[in-house]
Amino acid sequence: MSDHYDVVVAGAGPAGAQCARDLAQRGYDVVVLEAEPEDEFPRQSNKSTAGTFASLMGAFGVPDDVVMQYTDDVVLESPSEYFVQDQPGAVLEFAEFKQWLVAEGRKHGADYRFEARVNNPITEAGEIVGVKYAGDEEVYGDIVVDATGPAAPLAKKLGVTDLRRSNQAIGIEWEMENVHVDHDGYADLHDAMMLRLDHDLAPGGYSWIFHTGGDTAKVGICYIQNESYQRFGDGSKSIDDYLDYWMETDPRLADAKKLAGKQHRGSAHIQMPASLSTDNFMAIGDTVPTIDPLWGEGIHKCMESARAAAVTADRCFMASDPDTSAEALSIYDDLWHNRVAPNARTRLTMTQLLYLASNDRYDRLMRDLESADIETLSGANEGGWRSLLQFVHTSDIPLLARFARDRLEE
Numbered sequence: 167m168s169d170h171y172d173v174v175v176a177g178a179g180p181a182g183a184q185c186a187r188d189l190a191q192r193g194y195d196v197v198v199l200e201a202e203p204e205d206e207f208p209r210q211s212n213k214s215t216a217g218t219f220a221s222l223m224g225a226f227g228v229p230d231d232v233v234m235q236y237t238d239d240v241v242l243e244s245p246s247e248y249f250v251q252d253q254p255g256a257v258l259e260f261a262e263f264k265q266w267l268v269a270e271g272r273k274h275g276a277d278y279r280f281e282a283r284v285n286n287p288i289t290e291a292g293e294i295v296g297v298k299y300a301g302d303e304e305v306y307g308d309i310v311v312d313a314t315g316p317a318a319p320l321a322k323k324l325g326v327t328d329l330r331r332s333n334q335a336i337g338i339e340w341e342m343e344n345v346h347v348d349h350d351g352y353a354d355l356h357d358a359m360m361l362r363l364d365h366d367l368a369p370g371g372y373s374w375i376f377h378t379g380g381d382t383a384k385v386g387i388c389y390i391q392n393e394s395y396q397r398f399g400d401g402s403k404s405i406d407d408y409l410d411y412w413m414e415t416d417p418r419l420a421d422a423k424k425l426a427g428k429q430h431r432g433s434a435h436i437q438m439p440a441s442l443s444t445d446n447f448m449a450i451g452d453t454v455p456t457i458d459p460l461w462g463e464g465i466h467k468c469m470e471s472a473r474a475a476a477v478t479a480d481r482c483f484m485a486s487d488p489d490t491s492a493e494a495l496s497i498y499d500d501l502w503h504n505r506v507a508p509n510a511r512t513r514l515t516m517t518q519l520l521y522l523a524s525n526d527r528y529d530r531l532m533r534d535l536e537s538a539d540i541e542t543l544s545g546a547n548e549g550g551w552r553s554l555l556q557f558v559h560t561s562d563i564p565l566l567a568r569f570a571r572d573r574l575e576e
Contacts, residue, residue, distance in 0.1 A: 171195045171277070173479055174297055174307035176284040176320060178207070181451025181468040182313030183267035184226065188476035190274035194483065197307075198268075198276060199299050201283035201314075208264045213432030214465060215339055215384055216258035217359050217376050222466040223256060232263040234378045241353045243362040245525045247532035248353045251543070255359055257376045257384065258465070260430075284312075287320050293445040294324060308446065309479050309490050313472070315452040316433055326449050328440035332392045335371060335436055338405050339386030341428035344421040347377050352418060355383070361462075363520070363528040367412045370395020370521045372462070375418070385419065387412065388462065390436060394572050395521045434464065436518075438511060442502055443495040448475045456507065459517040460547075467506060474501035509549035516554065519569055527565070531557065 173189050175182045178200035189196045202210055217237075222228060233256045240253040268278060281300060288296035288304060296306035297320065312320040316334070321327035347355040360375045367373045371389025378384060387409050389395065403411070413419040439454045450456070451468035458467050478498040482490050503510070523531070534557050535543065545553030558566075 169304065170306045171197045172307065172483065173197075173309045173311060174199065174305055175311045175313055176297060176299075177201075177313035177315065177451070177453075178268055178278065179264065179313060179315060179451060179468070180267065180465050181453075181456070181472045182311065183264065183271055183472075184469040185311055185313060185450060185472035185476050186276040187267060187271040187274065188473055189479060190271050190276040192476070192480050193275075194479070196271075196276050197305060198271065198278045199282040199284050199297070199305070200278065200280050202280060204278075204280035207268075207280060208261050212261045212264075213430050214260045215337075215374065215376060215386060215430075215462075216260035216263065216465065217374075217384075218256055218258060218463060218465045220254040220256065222469065225466075226469055228256075228258075228263070229266065232259050232266050233257070234259045235357065235376075237357050237359050237377065239358040241355060241358050241360040242532060242535065243353070243360060243364070244528035244532045245364050245366070247529045247536075249532045249535040250353055250358075257359065257378055263465075284314065284319055287323055287447075294320070294447050308488070309482070309495075310447050311475055312447070312449045312453045313451045316435060316455070318449070318453045320447070321449040321453050324444055324447060326441050326444055326447065327453060329435045329455070330437060333390065333435045333437040334433055335388050335390045336405055336433045337386060337388035337431065338409055339374075339384055339430045340409070340424040341378065341382065342385050342419070342422040342424055343380075343382045344423050345375065345381055345383040345385065346418045346421070347375070347381065347383060349418045355418075363523075363525075363531075365398035365525055367408060369397075369399030369408075373412060382425075385409070385412075385422065386430075390521060398524075436514065438514060439502075442499045443492065445492045445495070446490045448478065448495060448498050450475045454502070456502075458507070458513065459510075460513045460520075470506045471502060474498055474506055477501065512549035512551070516549065519565065522569055522572075523565060527562075530559075 172194040173196045175198045186196045186198045235257045237255040240251045242249045284299045286298040287294045318327050362373045368387045368389045373387045376384040434457045435455045436459045450471040456467045456471045457464040482494045542553045
């Protein structure tokens with residue numbers, strides 16, 4: 167096993183590249199296997215809205231060079247109402263951000279292999295010891311990390327992940343110009359990230375406008391392809407049709423033009439992880455999945471899961487007798503549930519209920535948010551039930567009953 171590393175990472179997205187960066191900084195031999203050619207990276211995997219919050223920038227030292235636009239507010243919209251919340255954030259140039267992460271890892275000694283699509287685990291005595299990539303190429307490691315996202319070729323074959331199609335959300339986004347970001351009757355979207363709840367545009371999901379400077383913005387739609395949520399939808403419409411319909415009916419987009427080559431498509435799973443690790447193996451990022459179901463924000467959570475995996479690997483290697491067993495790597499599971507996504511189940515429940523609500527209920531939610539105090543808003547965002555209950559009304563009983571019935575059927 168001459169081609170052997172301390173850690174083998176599959177995937178050079180934010181999770182995989184950050185994990186490699188952290189491990190390389192700690193002095194470990196790490197290799198990252200990425201499916202795309204280096205001269206095109208990340209053409210095929212440039213799939214994120216790249217909207218994030220200020221906490222990411224400081225925690226991971228993200229430079230201004232990869233920021234398209236810093237934002238001051240988050241705007242929540244329903245068909246007839248809106249709510250504005252002060253919340254500093256940033257819209258990243260996702261391709262440049264990923265290239266920066268790769269450069270950072272290489273600066274500290276991480277090895278990168280492009281055109282190296284991972285296809286199978288190499289196992290001995292039932293435990294993973296390496297991976298096959300680019301056909302029949304092989305590389306070995308004491309720990310293997312799957313950061314390939316929903317494809318999850320290693321995590322699926324090792325039984326670590328159970329990504330269900332019924333929980334899959336699909337999305338499309340275009341970068342556009344000539345967007346009227348301050349139109350009469352709507353919130354001013356200058357320096358803002360806007361999320362809209364409106365089943366006419368995104369049945370069982372949400373749409374967005376993220377200001378990227380001047381009259382430009384990222385405009386997109388995302389929804390879950392589950393029949394429970396799609397009862398609001400039109401089965402004859404594709405996701406592209408829904409985006410075109412929005413452009414035809416929203417005065418802010420009446421003159422908008424899609425920028426050539428600036429289309430992004432992707433998918434993610436909105437569910438709790440089945441598991442996170444096993445002997446010699448950890449799954450991170452959207453492989454798990456790690457995306458915040460409520461805000462749809464994935465970059466920060468993915469990178470936090472990467473850091474938790476790197477910390478775990480470091481602890482396993484630093485022991486007097488290095489141990490990469492399932493028991494030793496379960497530290498990662500604990501870190502994920504306690505630090506990376508401590509309120510994951512509550513936030514998932516909130517999201518599922520939200521997508522089942524009607525457009526009229528979305529309008530009432532905006533009015534409720536507008537009248538709530540800061541303490542209640544903060545508590546609700548953190549998943550505190552006492553705060554959440556202040557947004558529940560007796561008229562919600564049928565919705566709650568439907569939600570309970572759907573969960574029992576699942």
